[in-house]
Amino acid sequence: MADFKTRPQQLEMSQFIAECLKNESHQRMAVVEAPTGVGKTLAYLAGVIDVALENKKMLVISTATVNLQQQLLQKDLPQFRDASARPLRFVQAKGRRRYLCPSKLSRVRLDDSQQELSLDTSFKDTKLKQREIAESLYQQWDAKKWNGDRDSYSVGIESELWGNISTDSEGCAGKNCSHYIRCPYYLVRKEMLAANVIVANHDLVLSDADLGGGLVLPNPEEVLFVFDEAHNLPQKALDHAAKALNFSQIYQTTETADSVLKKIPKALAFRQHDFGYILTELRRDLPSVITILQQLETLLESEQLAKDVITGKLSEPRIYWQSPLVVALIVPCQNLLQRANSIYKHYGVFSKWIKDGLETKEIPNNVGEALLPQVGTVQNIFGYLIDFMALFLEPDVENRPPNVRWLSYEKFAKSESLVINAGPMSAAYFLEKSLWNRAFGAVLTSATLRGMGLFRRFRTDCGLRRFSEQHFLAVESPFDYQQQATLSLPEMIFSPNENNEAWQHEVAKKLSIVIDKTEATLVLFTSKRVMDFVYEQLKPSFGKLILLQGDTLSPKNMVSTHIKRIQGGKGSIIFGMDRFAEGVDLPGNLCSHVVMTKLPFPVFTRPIEQAKQEWVLRRGGQPFLSLSLPAVSIKLIQACGRLLRKETDVGRITILDRRLLTKAYGKQLLEHLPNYRLID
Secondary structure: OOOOOOOOHHHHHHHHHHOOOOOOOOOOOOEOOOOOOOOOHHHHHHHHHHHHHHOOEEEEEEOOOOHHHHHHHHHHHHHHHHHOOOOOOEOOOOOOHHEEHHHHHHHHHHOOOOHHHHHHHHHHHHHHHHHHEEEEEEHHHHOOOOOOEEHHHHOOOOHHHHHHHHOOOHHHHHHHHHOHHHHHHHHHHHHHHHHHEEEEEHHHHHHHOOOHHHHHHHHOEEEEEEEEHHHHHHHHHHHHEEEEEEHHHHHHHHHHHHHHHHHHHHOOHHHHOOOOOOOHHHHHHHHHHHHHHHHHHHHHHHHHHHHHOOOOOOOEEEEEOOOOHHHHHHHHHHHHHHHHHHHHHHHHHOOOOOOOOHHOOOOHHHHHHHHHHHHHOOOOHHHHHHHHHHOOOOOOOOOOOOOOOEEEEEEEOOEEEEEEEEEEEOOOHHHHHHHHHHEEEEEEEEOOEEEEOOOOOOOOOOOOOOHHHHHHHEEOOOOOEEEEEEEEEEOOOOOOOHHHHHHHHHHEEEEEEEEOOOOEEEEOOOHHHHHHHHHHHHHHHHHHEEEOOOOOHHHHHHHHHHHHHHHHHOOOOEEEEEEHOOOOOHHHHOOOOOEEOOOOOOOOOOHHHHHHHHHHHHOOOOOOHHHHHHHHHHHHHHHOOOOOOOOOOOOEEOOOOOHHOOOHHHHHHHOOOOOEEEEE
């Protein structure tokens, strides 16, 4: 590479990864914290590429952000391929739902409005508008002006319509579909088969793993994974591991199942001798599902807790294993599970028969392609319900983290519905079972994996406890922090946790002193309310210099406006929250001053977070030390990391939280920050 500069840290990271991947099966794991400036993308590519090629394994690079995916596809991978002369073929992978299903689109655009004569006017208008949009989408796709990828369409496509014109694996006829040759999803699949590097995101990898692997990506056994931005992985995995029982969704799916059942005997007439008891059982089980759901709703609505959720007095109250409410729900839930298993199994059979019938031409294409997505939806939702029940009905066992159960009230379609949620307290078991115990090898890397200088929390949350210290490396930064950056802790009279109102006024006053109107400043807040208050205080003196998150511009447009201003020789100030504390790349003079108004302590309000705190307390630990402090340490390092992006960058950091100087933990947090030059 023309501008390549050798960095010892990059070489150290690359060699460490290569060595870890020489280990025996189930021990090929490398966890590397590599600060900004190390050049970790090239480091891990050099470390993994020969292992992947020599063992004929697919290299899957997973990221948390779209920006990094684009950087890999458009810059890093082409550069690495050209410079290393490796035979790399790479493609971006997305879930099937990100792609248009031409078969379903055709049905929506040709839908006969005469069928809707009895429906209300607003519904007919919505349907008519959807058909018009569907026609436009079809014309653009058919003329090859659009590739069928939702993300590449010039304007947003409304979620309800997209749900009607995309599909999942159960609802897809595959090679037997009349649109198979030009199907956007299968064209990408074809590219994937020819590739040896796939760029994906954490959500896709985790969804695939959750469903057993091998649906979109190859089976984990055939994959060498690299998780970049791996600090996001535990939370993403927790979101995937949790499941929910949404009453409106199950009612609607049961109606779909009943509607499909009426068409099945005619559509599958060629298999009528194989039906046996299937139709009888389904005609018994589908009405039973409705009865059990009503029984569950009656039980819930008699509880004050559920009433408070519906009226909005409570948002996500937890319900406990041995509480009277859960005890009352157990038997109906067991009955519902029994019915769900039967429905899932039988609709799986229907799905297979329809696909067989399409292949043997015993079912016309238009009939099979119309039925299959509906059968697939029933299969999917009841399969998900079975997964929920496995979590909800698993008894609490002493000395093992219990599953967490809670209620919520959520939107579904155009109505709101009571929802019962259940999820594991930690994603460790899910990650270990579905990825680490199966994958050919894995590399996890990020600029911030350690909390308070230790990998302990990340190791526990990611299910990596069986891997010894030899699998973990923290690379030194190539930056000369003493020369490149100063850290200023101005004297503050008030503390945010003791006198918040006075502290807000003091923050506004301090900002008016420390901000230089001629430079590029990033001011980070942990509360929108505080940010808006400070903005109103400073608006008279700073005018339009401030770009406020949540105002008129999107975060992406805020950044581009900020860049234009600086490149035009003007000053610019961004007021932002979490979104700007991580993943924003403003090198050189695009960011010369980072101000943190408050230490970014996590607020543990979600049920799983509260359960974790209780679990730590029960085991004699201190949640503040084992959960809060490592989390704030990571967030603080990430936020400060917005300043120096390259070895030539210089600038200053200001933190307006006196607890860094007055509390014992403040001194610990300072010790684990990079070695900035501390000034008064």
